[in-house]
Amino acid sequence: GDLADPEALAAALGSWCSSFSLTMAISGQDHTPWGWLAILGSSLLAGLTAWLILHHLLRRFLAPRGHAASGRQFSLAALCACLGLSVTFLAMQIGFILYSSLSSVAEAFFTAGLVFLSRALTLFASGPDSAPRTFTRWPLWFLFCLGLLLQVQEIPDVLATPVIALAQLGAAFLVRKRGRAAETRLDAALSLCCSLLLPVLAVLTLSGYGRAAILATSVLFYAVLSVRLSMAVVLIAGRLRKRHAESATPPLRLAILSVLGFPLIFLTILYLTLLLGSNQFEATDLFLDMLASEVRFEYFRVSAKRVLAVIFAFYLTKMAIAVSRSFLRIHGQALTGARGDGGGTIHSLSTIAGYFWWAVFVLCALFLVGFSPTGLAVVAGGLSVGIGFGLQNIVNNFISGLILLFGRAVERGDVIQLGGELAVVRRVNIRNTVVQTKDNVTIFVPNSELISGRLVNLSHKDRAVRREVAVGVAYGSHLDLVRRLLLRSASESARILETPPPSVVFTDFGPSALEYRLRVWITEPEDAVAILSGVRERIDALFREHGVEIAFPQTDMHLRSAPALKPLLDNAPAARPAGRNTPGDPD
Structure with missing residues (x-):
């Protein structure tokens, strides 16, 4: 209505102009031009x-x-x-x-x-x-x-x-x-x-x-x-x-x-x-x-300021975790590098630091939203009932994960034996441990299984493990030559440790061969099959070069009574085992 009334519009404009002029006049009295x-x-x-x-x-x-x-x-x-x-x-x-x-x-x-x-x-x-x-x-x-x-x-x-x-x-x-x-x-x-x-x-x-x-x-x-x-x-x-x-x-x-x-x-x-x-x-x-x-509820209070404080606390927690992990990565390598197990130790400590900071954040968030002790008691009672019924396995795995991290029985990069095959530990989580097999298959193992069962860790504290290569040579082979060739095959592999040195053991007189075992030390247990495969290839090449025969199973048959075969055996030349030369026979 005022917009359509010219008189009201003029009156309002005049009133404002008068007020503005009065304000300027009063302010101009305080100072000279x-x-x-x-x-x-x-x-x-x-x-x-x-x-x-x-x-x-x-x-x-x-x-x-x-x-x-x-x-x-x-x-x-x-x-x-x-x-x-x-x-x-x-x-x-x-x-x-x-x-x-x-x-x-x-x-x-x-x-x-x-x-x-x-x-x-x-x-x-x-x-x-x-x-x-x-x-x-x-x-x-x-x-x-x-x-x-x-x-x-x-x-x-x-x-x-x-x-x-x-x-x-x-x-x-x-x-x-x-x-x-x-x-x-x-x-x-x-x-x-x-x-x-x-x-x-x-x-x-x-x-x-x-x-x-x-x-x-x-x-x-x-x-x-x-x-x-x-x-x-x-x-x-x-x-x-x-x-x-x-x-x-x-x-x-x-x-x-x-x-x-x-x-x-x-x-x-x-x-x-x-x-x-x-x-x-x-x-x-x-x-x-x-x-x-x-806004007040029964056990806590919510306000915009409290919500903002929780959000800032969340990002401060992430910053604290990142700084802690960087600190451990910098100074942890200097402390654990000499033992050679720094990577897994640093990862375990970083995980523990992450759990610690998130626990601090949860407590701070509860404090910021004004959780009363009564409310905390109610929450604790509800959690105890939930743990007793449906969360027992989850809590069991969580506690087992903490035991693994603090006890350092399993760390990132360790090689463990799982279900008859080797697997590399990639991560120890709050609920499970992530491992990866040689076939690039990822397996999530509940932490409680690693705690309650028998755990074989091939690289715990020290990645050096001993592996054996079994080989059998024919009877009559030169024993000292066989030993030298086996040690030479190990020394020519770059992935075999020089200390402890390789060794050869004459284990038994087998049914068809003289049985030896070449014992070597390696630092890559997850790749032992490929390393020993190279050693076996070199053994075969050296034995062929020096005329050492790798034995294979043989069986001698003795016929005591076979009347129908007697005429044939009397007319046949003397038989001898294949591959065996008697002294004086031509090659």
């Missing part, structure tokens, strides 16, 4: 001086590295920040009458600097050619500044309502038009979200909820800005992780970078930006009270 000029000049001079210094440093740092485009964006962000500080200083010098107006101008400069900063970080992370090009931040920044101006200057709703509604519709049109050329899914999703929400906020404004719509627009701006800043920081963290992984960077620094995920960065930036934006409506205390407001 030269005083105003001195304050304004000193503020601008200080801001521009700080910007020139930052601009020079950015050019020296970024230009030689091929980041000229991102350097310009960083420079603009620094300029906006310096101007914001200058306006803030000016507001503090002028007085409380214009403090709110100048503070809103400073906030507009600060948010513009954040927009430039998000663009600069994106260009720095992905390069000028592959950086996503979006058109959501600047329209939302314009709406944010417009709402800030309308709120601080207390422009009548009869004027503010159509202005902000038209601005929201225009911003939605621009975002929708430019969003069709989005290069990434994130850009397209942000453009679609803004193009759908802004018309809804325009309708809300025209319905008489203008201040709520302005607040919602500001929250939308800060949310989009937080997403863009977070994605840029995540891209930079990914590049740093990749660069540090390829170089000799200390693993501790790499471990810290590894937990800089999008949720943690996004929540941090969103919290800081919303805290900054709450100053727009002078509602910082209200914002903090909203975060602290709790």
Whole structure:
């Protein structure tokens, strides 16, 4: 009705003009014109001086590295920040009458600097050619500044309502038009979200909820800005992780970078930006009270602040685990390298450290959500009943896993005998142990089976194991020559240990052969078949070269009574075993 009434519109505009003129007149009484000029000049001079210094440093740092485009964006962000500080200083010098107006101008400069900063970080992370090009931040920044101006200057709703509604519709049109050329899914999703929400906020404004719509627009701006800043920081963290992984960077620094995920960065930036934006409506205390407001249940309490604390504790736990594992990887090798079993020991200690930190996180999370001792007792009682009925095997495997880790009966890389075949331990988990056979088959063995049954570990503490090659030579062979050739076949294999040295044992007079065993030591029990296969091939070649016959089973038949065969046997030449030459016989 006010929009259609020219007299009401003119009256509202006149009232606002009178109020604004009175405010300027009162504020002008505190300083002379030269005083105003001195304050304004000193503020601008200080801001521009700080910007020139930052601009020079950015050019020296970024230009030689091929980041000229991102350097310009960083420079603009620094300029906006310096101007914001200058306006803030000016507001503090002028007085409380214009403090709110100048503070809103400073906030507009600060948010513009954040927009430039998000663009600069994106260009720095992905390069000028592959950086996503979006058109959501600047329209939302314009709406944010417009709402800030309308709120601080207390422009009548009869004027503010159509202005902000038209601005929201225009911003939605621009975002929708430019969003069709989005290069990434994130850009397209942000453009679609803004193009759908802004018309809804325009309708809300025209319905008489203008201040709520302005607040919602500001929250939308800060949310989009937080997403863009977070994605840029995540891209930079990914590049740093990749660069540090390829170089000799200390693993501790790499471990810290590894937990800089999008949720943690996004929540941090969103919290800081919303805290900054709450100053727009002078509602910082209200914002903090909203975060602290709790929903109470019987045994615990939930609030936004507690949920954020649990999320931060989760990522801090991941960081603690990564740092612990890196520390063990650095210093554990120096402590256990001399024994040759450092890898499995470090893995076991890393797993135990992971369990420890997750247990600390669970306790901290329970404390953060306000679990009472009564609630913990109820949970413990429920767990005891569950363990007694359905979780007995799970708890048994978990306790068995802890025993394996602390007792170090099985470690990663150990070779164990499982079901008649050899398998390599890949991982000892909370519930089972993962092993891999020579056929590349992965087997998940419950930890309780390894604890309760007989476990054969071929590489526990020492990977050196003894293996034997059985060979039989014909009767009448030169025993000393056979021994020398067997030892030579072992010494010519690079995968046979020299210490302890190989040995040959004459084990028995067999039915058809003189039985020997070549005993060798190897450090690769999982590949013993291939190693001994090479040794056997070399034995066969050496025996052929030196005329040593590898015996095979033979049977002599003695016929005591066979009347029908007697005439044939009397007329047949004297038979002799095949392959045997008697002295004086030709070859």
